[in-house]
Amino acid sequence: MKNPFHVMLIPTLGCPANCEYCWSSDTNSPVMPIETVKEIVEWLKDFRKDDRVTFTFHGGEPLLAGEEFYRKALPLLSEGLNHLNPEFAIQTNLWLMTPEMAKILAEYRVPVGSSIDGPEEINDLQRGKGYYRKTLEGYKTAIENGLSVRFICTFTNQSAKRKEDIFEFFYENGLVMKLHPALPSLRGSDPDKWALPPEEYGELLVYLLDMSLEHLDDMEIMNISDLCRSVFTRRGNVCTFADCMGTTFAIGPDGAVYPCYRFVGMPEYAMGNVHDRPTMKELSESAAWKLMHDFKDYVDSACSECRHIRYCRGGCPYNAIVPCGGKVAGVDPHCPAYKRIYDEITDRMDNEMFSSPPPGMSHFGGMNGDKEIPGVMSLIRKIVMNQ
Ligand code: SF4
Ligand code: SF4
Secondary structure, three states: OOOOEEEEEOOOOOOOOOOOOOOOOOOOOOOOOHHHHHHHHHHHHOOOOOOOEEEEEOOOOHHHHOHHHHHHHHHHHHHHOHHHOOEEEEEOOOOOOOHHHHHHHHHOOOOEEEEOOOOHHHHHHHHOOOHHHHHHHHHHHHHHOOOOEEEEEEEOOOHHHHHHHHHHHHHHOOOOEEEEEOOOOOOOOOOOOOOOOHHHHHHHHHHHHHHHHHOOOOOOEHHHHHHHHHHHHOOOOOHHHOOOEOOEEEEOOOOEEEOOHHHOOOHHHOOEEHHHOOOHHHHHOOHHHHHHHHHHHHHHHHOOOOOOHHHHOOOOHHHHHHHHOOOOOOOOOOHHHHHHHHHHHHHHHHHHHHOOOOOOEEEEOOOOOOEEEEOHHHHHHHHHHOO
16 A cells, blocks of 8 residues: 555446456446546545545456546546645556557556456466467557556466466566455355355465575566565555555445445445535445445454464455455455465564574575575565665
């Protein structure tokens, strides 16, 4: 979380792709009119006066809103809310990236997050034939026109079996890796077809921790850096591991305000609408707000004995609430994965501090004799020095 206040703008839930495991697109979704952006500016002018804000354009596929939308929306938000020092980001599959669109985004220094799940055959198996080629074409256009692009890699229960090939793909192409576990899809008849089981997710994170250490100087895996930073500072620094309620909002194409983009399109989770200029107090009286805070209270009690509670915070409330039919009945189902990786990082840190090799180094045996690879403390040192 770069800034203390994060507003996700969802110009549409429509998307030209058809990823097998997607849970957030809607082919009939309208596109946000520019008048709604003007309403957002008016609403936020007095909503929070003293915080910096990051706007992330998300979807669906946000580039479906078109060049004209961004040509108008970016100056409206930037100038109308300059007291909040707005920063921007966009999450897109890049299929609709044009040189003109890239130039508009580059003018406002909008970093681009995109998605690719590894080599073409793995990616297209789960995201659809032709996805890889279209995304790489958009990537080329984005880079040539001054944008920076990072990729999120979604691991499914199928692709996790090919984790070595996927890591190699990111490494060979010099890409920073950010990963995302496939969630159960609430749209199809077989919600778990692609979902990554928590235990496998935990093992995947440990594998990627090892890869991060082995490639300390020439590769970054963002989730691993975030997890290590969390343990070291005892504070979650991405939304999944911090109490996100009240610091993150999402606004749907019709101006409805939700706790997060993941809830957009489910009217039962709308907390208000920007056209009504709701105050924080009015939002806090909505059922969705109360549910999010019930989750926080639930975590305080259910996770009270867990040594990682301070920087885990029960994981993502969406993951916990929505699959349970809108009830707070448990923590994020990825809990075993979080425990696995947090235990691993904590234990390695403790061992490194009290063992004989120089701090930050650990011994690893191998076919060719003992080889030293950096330890977790080396990664933490690198993270702290790069801040
Ligand atoms: S609901 Fe989940 S994904 Fe959304 S902001 Fe909160 S932690 Fe992040
Ligand atoms: S690891 Fe599990 S038990 Fe521990 S705080 Fe996170 S969700 Fe709760």
